[in-house]
Amino acid sequence: MILSTLRFSLILLIILINLCYNRHMQKTLLVILDGLGDRPIKDFGGKTPLESAKTPNMDLLAKRGICGVMNAMPKDLYPTSEEAHLAILGYDFKKDHPGRGVLEALGIGVKLKKDELAFRVDFSTVDKDLNLIDARAGVIDSVKDLCKAVDNIEIDNIRFKIYPSLQHRAVLVVSGDIVKKYIKEMDSRLRGNDNGWISDTDPHKAGPHKLGVRVLRPKATGSSREGKTIARALERYQLLSHEILNENKINKKRFKKGLLAANFITTRGCGHLKDIDDFKEKFGAKSACIAGAPLYKGISIYLGMKMLSVRGATGKLDTNVGAKVKASLKALKKYDFVFLHIKGTDMAGEDYGDGKMKRDFIEKIDKELGGFLNIKNATIAITGDHATPCELKDHSSDVVPVLISPSLRHSERSEAKSRKPLKNDEDKGKGFLRSSFQEVGRNDNQCHKDKVNKFGESYCKEGGLGHIYGKDFMKTLLGE
Numbered sequence: 001m002i003l004s005t006l007r008f009s010l011i012l013l014i015i016l017i018n019l020c021y022n023r024h025m026q027k028t029l030l031v032i033l034d035g036l037g038d039r040p041i042k043d044f045g046g047k048t049p050l051e052s053a054k055t056p057n058m059d060l061l062a063k064r065g066i067c068g069v070m071n072a073m074p075k076d077l078y079p080t081s082e083e084a085h086l087a088i089l090g091y092d093f094k095k096d097h098p099g100r101g102v103l104e105a106l107g108i109g110v111k112l113k114k115d116e117l118a119f120r121v122d123f124s125t126v127d128k129d130l131n132l133i134d135a136r137a138g139v140i141d142s143v144k145d146l147c148k149a150v151d152n153i154e155i156d157n158i159r160f161k162i163y164p165s166l167q168h169r170a171v172l173v174v175s176g177d178i179v180k181k182y183i184k185e186m187d188s189r190l191r192g193n194d195n196g197w198i199s200d201t202d203p204h205k206a207g208p209h210k211l212g213v214r215v216l217r218p219k220a221t222g223s224s225r226e227g228k229t230i231a232r233a234l235e236r237y238q239l240l241s242h243e244i245l246n247e248n249k250i251n252k253k254r255f256k257k258g259l260l261a262a263n264f265i266t267t268r269g270c271g272h273l274k275d276i277d278d279f280k281e282k283f284g285a286k287s288a289c290i291a292g293a294p295l296y297k298g299i300s301i302y303l304g305m306k307m308l309s310v311r312g313a314t315g316k317l318d319t320n321v322g323a324k325v326k327a328s329l330k331a332l333k334k335y336d337f338v339f340l341h342i343k344g345t346d347m348a349g350e351d352y353g354d355g356k357m358k359r360d361f362i363e364k365i366d367k368e369l370g371g372f373l374n375i376k377n378a379t380i381a382i383t384g385d386h387a388t389p390c391e392l393k394d395h396s397s398d399v400v401p402v403l404i405s406p407s408l409r410h411s412e413r414s415e416a417k418s419r420k421p422l423k424n425d426e427d428k429g430k431g432f433l434r435s436s437f438q439e440v441g442r443n444d445n446q447c448h449k450d451k452v453n454k455f456g457e458s459y460c461k462e463g464g465l466g467h468i469y470g471k472d473f474m475k476t477l478l479g480e
Helices: 002-024 056-064 081-088 100-107 144-149 177-187 225-247 249-256 279-283 294-302 321-331 344-350 355-367 369-374 408-413 425-429 431-442 470-477
Strands: 027-033 066-071 117-126 132-134 153-155 158-164 169-175 264-271 287-290 337-342 378-383 400-405 466-469
Touching (some): 056 355, 100 169, 100 264, 117 177, 144 249, 153 225, 158 225, 177 225, 287 321, 321 337, 355 369, 400 470, 466 470
Parallel strands (some): 027 378
Antiparallel strands (some): 153 158
16 A cells, blocks of 8 residues: 555656646757748849748747858858758768668658668659750659669669659669678778768769769779679669660650650669667757658658658648648647758749749748747747759758747747847857857746847848857757
8 A cells, every 4th residue: 555655656746747847848949941041033122032921920930039040061062951951950961971862761661771772863854865854854743653663673683672752752772792791891981971882873963953964874982892883783773774764654655745754763862871879869858850751751760850740741832831830839748859841942942943932832831830929938940951042943052041039938028138249250150159049048037139020031141140050050059
């Protein structure tokens, strides 16, 4: 009887502690609008799609908090989505990067083994000389049936399995004893980013847009005999797949309709699964992710976040933003850190180069953010991973805006408090960042704001955060 009473008392105490913890701790909601940044557009009166959009909810969050601009990666590097996200989430985008193929594979549910190589694949359109005509085959809706036609092929004792992903995208997994030996050998040699074990074959992504040139031949890093064997086998697989796809009934129907045939498989982002510290080990926060596109699901799974499924989260322009926002609010009750990713902004810029489409999608997002305005116990951050200017239809090193807005509890307390932006950019990006956000997001007694009243690239440049880089973002957000 006494033991039962003690056990009950202990359970009750644990419940009370958890309730108090969840009630009083400051949680964090990070919203990344993919490819958010842009350049001034003449038709918008010299404003960007974001600046031209009607965004009362994001503007209010900006007014309550502190703003700035960011480059997720060093300015001299092309900002890939996966590297930018790893940097923003507090990881080394070189050392901790397993390869784009690995992240895509995890994101679509492939049970990848550590002794397998994974590539990101695009079903592309090439001419008879293998010159690249369209890197996305006209943004084909699905490649599920095309993948079946070129799946599970063995060349030189190397197995090639292909898995469909979103639209023109897929994942190629390469396995076999030669692959195992290659990975073991290269693991002992390579340091840092594994991308490039087997070089990219997509000239569209290997550098600036290079449509109209021949697809690249895969090459192995270093002088490894196994690596060269894998590269040769991959090239043979690509050529065999090209023959099969040219004769496929789906492509013949597309050709008759005047559509581009998805007749070649370009590869990039080779890598293999490896161990890193997960998000909780690194930051002490129980985390969750809400995303529609496979890459961002894969990044979250790789970092040990709980991947939450949301009906209607498509990873495209038709995604159910409202459902994702509601799921984020619900997740904050259980998790310390919630990462919400929205892809459509990037698609409007990169796939279509349509400023109006991008502006309209931003307005669609903002209309659903009203629920974020009344959060009592969470700091909200909204930013982009990189800019995707509509005029380029590609990523660029232009800055993206950042807002970090305290919970309603802190915001109401701080209405009379303001801090002028520092004149020294270096000071803004270092000590001020941490101390100021500790006050904004983590200190019940003080909360500083800046004078930014609207969320946009040019407005946020005047904010108190100044110009920061991805490597400093989590330190800023978590007040370290």
